Structure formats: structure tokens, C-alpha cells
Amino acid sequence: MVGAGGHACGRSRAGAGGRSGRQGCRAVNRALRLLLLRWHRRLGVGIAVVLVMLVVTGIILNHSSELQLDQKPVRQAVLLQRYGVELPELVTYQVGARSLSLVGNNRLFLDEKEIAYCESPLRAAIQYQAGIVAVCTDQLLLLNTNGEIVERLSEAYGLPPGISSLGAMGSQLWLRAGDGEFLADLNSLMFTAGVAPKKIVWVQPVPPGAELTQKLTARYLGNDVHWERLLLDLHSGRLFGHWGVYLVDAAALGLLLLSLSGVWVWLTKPGRWK
Numbered sequence: 001m002v003g004a005g006g007h008a009c010g011r012s013r014a015g016a017g018g019r020s021g022r023q024g025c026r027a028v029n030r031a032l033r034l035l036l037l038r039w040h041r042r043l044g045v046g047i048a049v050v051l052v053m054l055v056v057t058g059i060i061l062n063h064s065s066e067l068q069l070d071q072k073p074v075r076q077a078v079l080l081q082r083y084g085v086e087l088p089e090l091v092t093y094q095v096g097a098r099s100l101s102l103v104g105n106n107r108l109f110l111d112e113k114e115i116a117y118c119e120s121p122l123r124a125a126i127q128y129q130a131g132i133v134a135v136c137t138d139q140l141l142l143l144n145t146n147g148e149i150v151e152r153l154s155e156a157y158g159l160p161p162g163i164s165s166l167g168a169m170g171s172q173l174w175l176r177a178g179d180g181e182f183l184a185d186l187n188s189l190m191f192t193a194g195v196a197p198k199k200i201v202w203v204q205p206v207p208p209g210a211e212l213t214q215k216l217t218a219r220y221l222g223n224d225v226h227w228e229r230l231l232l233d234l235h236s237g238r239l240f241g242h243w244g245v246y247l248v249d250a251a252a253l254g255l256l257l258l259s260l261s262g263v264w265v266w267l268t269k270p271g272r273w274k
Helices: 015-062 077-083 210-221 227-236 238-267
Strands: 090-095 098-103 107-110 113-117 122-128 131-136 139-143 149-153 165-169 172-177 180-185 190-194
Touching: 015 227, 015 238, 090 122, 090 210, 098 122, 098 131, 098 210, 107 131, 107 210, 113 139, 122 165, 227 238
Parallel strands: none
Antiparallel strands: 090 098, 098 107, 107 113, 122 131, 131 139, 139 149, 165 172, 172 180, 180 190
């Protein structure tokens, strides 16, 4: 009966020539086996990281429904950038006990409620009398306490151009603009050039709190990217573009080669078929 090592070299012949042929065949098989063992180890080490990632993401995805991954949005900036999503810039002013914030380029929020369109930048906002006054680029917004727009003024209404800040003292509302300072009369919608009191405090933006930042960012980003989608893209390699897909494909082929080479090494082990 021909052994596993003999079939690769053909049937052995009797005599000295046959013995010499068998020895040569064994030497070739031994060299090939050692070569495969060496590359078997190297290939295993090379694809280990990708295989671990595939195993871990596969197990998690297998329990996606129990973990409710399709209902948990991704909020990490680094991960969202892979989908072309950038975290918005927040500009916040304190208006009494509340916060007026511009999120992104044009979304104005009173606390956590989106209230109006406001073209960036939000230059100033202040609580004045029974409402709120805000400056968006070249417009002055008059809001009530619920955040509803009462009036939207522009240069066509005589608004001074280039407003950079607001300040209030008593019943007076002052605007700081490119051409100087102006006293605003919101009843008659008149803006009179003058000199603001020295003790007036011009409003400045304030850092939004962590909780407000988290809630406004969540409102801005929506729920388009969930953990289930991210893990699926990671599992397939799509999270890293075309090269990521090729890498996962290469790891799958590497696993196939590992299986084939492992079986061959096991079958050709000396003495296996005695």
C-alpha cells in the first residue's frame, strides 16, 4: 500500500534505485512540509488581528436584537467622521436663567428646543424686558419668552450694519456696531447713534454645560448612524473604505489557506499512515 508521502512521487521501484527514489521523495516532502509549517505560522500571526475583530463583531452582531444596537445612536466624533458626519459647533449665550444656542450653521435653540433659523454666526443674545434679543449675522431677532419670533429686523429697517454685541442697562438697550454704538428703541424700531454708559456690560458667549452640549449635539446629529450599522461595516471592512473590504477578503483567503495547509501538514506527518 502506498503511503501519504509515496503518492506524490509515484510508485516506488524495487532495488537500490527504488530505495534511492523513496529517500528522494521523503526529502522533497520533508522540505515542503517544513516550508508550509513556516508559512502556516506566519500567515496565522498576520491575520490574527483581523480574525479576532471578525469573531468579536460577529458574536456581538449575533445578539444585536437583545442588545438593541439598532436603537443606540453613535455619538463619538472619531467614529462619526467615518460617515462624513462632523460634530456641530455650539455658540451659547446666557439669557436670564435660560440658554440661547446656535448649533451648526443655522439652527437656533432656546435651552433644548429648536426655535428658529439663524444664519451663523450668532453675534450676541441678551434678555431684555419681557423677551430676548439676538443678533444673527446681519439680522436682529426679537423673541418672546417661549422662543417665538416677534420681529426679524434687517438693514432695510435701519438696523446698523456689523453688530458685534449687545448690552443693557436699566431700560436701555445698546448695540455695538461697526460704525459705533447705538441706542435701540424697539417700540418705534429706531436706532440712534450715541455713546453707551461706561458701566454697561457687553454680552459674551458662555461655555455650554456638558448636559446641554450632549442634548443639542444629539438633536443636531439625529439617529442616522447606529451601533448595529457601525459594527456591520466594521465586520465587513466597509468602515475603512475599499481597502478595508480588501483586507477582510484577504483575511478570509488567509483563513482558507491556513485550513488547507493545516490539513496537508497533518496528513503528511511522518508515520501517519503506518
